[in-house]
Amino acid sequence: MKTKFKQLPSLSMGLFLGLTTLSITAHADIADAEDSRSQAATVDTSAPIAALSKLTSLDDAKPLKVTVPKIQQFKTKAGVPVLFVPTTALPIVDIDLRFNAGSARDSSIKQDGFGIANMTATMLEQGSKRLDENEFTRAVETLGVNLSSSAYKDMFMVSLRSLSDDKHLLPASDLMTQMITEPSFDEQILARNKARLLVGLQQQKQDPNSLASIAFSQALYGEHPYAHPSVGTLETVPTIEKKQLVDFKNRYLVAANASVAMTGNLTLEQAKKLAESITAKLPTGQPAAELPEPKSLSTSKHIHIPFPSTQTTVLMGQLGSKRATNPKDQQQQTNFAVGNEVMAGGDFNARLMTEIRQNLGYTYGISGSMNPMLARGPYQIGFSTRNDKARAAIDASLDVINETLDTGITSDEMQLTTDNLKNSFPMGFASNAGINGLLGMMNFYQLPNSYLSDYVNRIDQVKLSEVNQTMRSTLQPDDFLIVTVGQDDPWKDKKTSN
Template sequence: MKNTKMTTASTVSMAVLIGLTTWAIPAQAEEATDYRVPAMIDNSAPIAALSTLTSINNAKPLKVTVPSIVHFNTKSGVPVSFVRAAALPIVDIDLRFNAGSARDGSLRADGFGIASMTATMLTQGSKKLAENDFTRAVETLGIDLSSSAYKDMFTISLRSLSDDEHLLPAVDLMTQMLTEPSFDKATLARNKARLLVGLQQQKQDPSSLASLAFNEALYGKHPYAHPSSGTLTSVPSIEQQDLIAFKDRYLVAANASLAITGNLSIDQAKKLAEDITANLPKGQAASVLAEPKALTKGQHIHIDFPSSQTTVLMGQLGSKRATDPKEQQQQTNFAVGNEVLAGGDFNARLMTEIRQNLGYTYGISGSMSPMLTRGPYQISFSTRNDKARMAIDASLKVINETLAQGITASEMQLTTDNLKNSFPMSFASNIGINGLLGTMNFYKLPDDYLTNYMSRINNVQLAEVNKTLRDTLDPNNFLIVTVGQDNPWDQASAKPQ
């Protein structure tokens, strides 16, 4: 049986810290004659083993020293954030461009999938090395070298040992794929054929169908509406020249930011940054994305799918990445409140009521995904077909009651304690530190965004948390997408049994 992915303490911390909340639509649950979950844990009862740990009550406030960040610009103007981490002989490099799939339509109206295909093909050979030779060189060095396209950003990442014998040829491969990709036509044709098979298979995945329908309905004509990988209609039209045009327009110095973490001196880091960016065209920064328009009334969409389970995805337009300290505090307030309402653990209200008390689902959670413009807020779960309407109604009831009555002081305290004590896990590794650096650099967040994290948590006030929840969420105007055999809106709305 597949369970919904639970949110770990470190993930909760990252959700509030940098907003990198990854929502996952629960996998389709297996059939069961009795959908109620037996032998559920009673969270209201104290845990005997923990009741003896009186030292927890006397623990001193956590003191955290965040990594020291050094900033500089390359000669081509690329901003660089560097953290020296000498404990391991490893270097992590994170090069980001304001060039995600939201830019596909700027090249041509039906260009969906160009950014994603460009990312795929950067690692498939350069003008100096054919695909097999390039792959062999990467494997021989034992490095991790990848490129990816998301809604907002285009990333190139490298992890290598820090000695010159490994790092220098690794950086050479990175610059080859960045500035001299082959974009071989035969390889492109193979990629398109494989991708089309994958897109066809998505039609058999209810979670994918729900996500596609949700984004299309929520964003309408906004660039976030289309899938990053492209569509069955757009992918066949992608040509080599499209990839070249994307690279020449967006993979440029004026559109880039760089993060480096590892066993390097500041002089070595500066030289490394110059080596990576020296051959980047200057170019121009990408234009500012338009703000999407929020739905003015609730909308229900049902997709017929032959399954004993109904996948439910509901939510609304959410927040954009906050750069103002006041807005950052508000987003922290919301994250704390939402963790109580819709976090992935068993203390969350939705999980307690919809899974434990009513037995409608194996897991339910919701999160905010802020981006350059307003990202989505989504709650997801799967349930038995004949329980879908009751599960949706019960979920909306929990949300409305939470907004009306607010979360409690004890719920808030439990969540803030969790966040503060798990905070150091966010930079417990080189790759974790570099991920933070890359995100802060990309969204132009100041260093005190990281150093003031504990202060933002300590500044959380119950009244402000509840106010932010009420100001942000509007369940009466939720977009609700269901994928299953029966349309829940044909079922009578009934009180949960």
């Protein structure tokens, strides 16, 4: 059984989706380094290397022309919207079936029933009414397909990757249909899952990042459905019952609440038949109710969680934005993505990384991201630092943010970022999985097909004054929620060493 601790879906093209992620990789090949040093001794370094001193090849670069995947759109007889992109390079098909049914719906099944959606997703993979757990697993492995289900805050997703020939795809799609419409929810397996998940939740207490994330969400969202962890808690997981899983499936895994994304080696006619076969047995049902909007904190709040460690984990931020569905708001989110990449992006050119890591040496990495969802998602900045430097690092980070908001980013910083965004844009649909992730996101949030085709245009429409204004109107660092997990409370003694 796969214990699911995922909180957010894995989405392609972080900045394109309004997200910024940090990834720092350091490695060295000793032999190559030794060889480089020996060569350097014989090279005349007084003369500049032309290729490195100036990227002359970019002087006459023409504007990037991008041909985005051609999206075909249709609905099944059950009314489920489908986005499809045919690709013939590989004999593979990717399918995402998404429901407006994440862990934010747990309490609608049972008051404080945290973990119901996650447990439902776990058990969809563990047998159907026709095949027990072992038989189902054997069928999946025999076909060599990837078949999984996951619950996040907003969405519930069932995914399939299979070879595109009928010998593999047809039985694979039948297994997918069994998962969704005929899960067994075996009582013994449920008991085993709960026991394993409780062990995982106990272990989570030893992870400062998990502790910070849970505390941040609870403090930021209060009574809102986003406040609780998707996997549930030590108190709620033992109370999950089979009936609640059945109720969740019957209420939310329905045609009126579904969307499909398909990418792969299929014709349009084949895609339509496949979509029909997957959705035909779904109950019609009703769309999920709109989630309430969370309320912003009225003032700054500091939370410290004692933890025996030489490092303090810091998570700071505020309520962010919801997923934009109209051109005006989409442009605003693009403006913010550009400004935030300059200020808090994960690369070494970002202002926070430059100051907090390189100049002050407080951390190995710091980054901030906006996570728009159906309701307002969080904006978060995170890093770890030595216990005795925690308050100084927090204050220095806030200084960088405030200075960025006060003086704005520069035109050179904006140009570098927009060039990067445009030039990296095609990477988002360089694979079937990348394309399907974009299709699934667009269909789930009911975005028009032009959302993808207009991306480069939105980047070109970015103006420096509007970027800076958007940053100022979005972020309120004086009211940030700040969570720290470490040995000492950074606010216990305001006198910190520098």
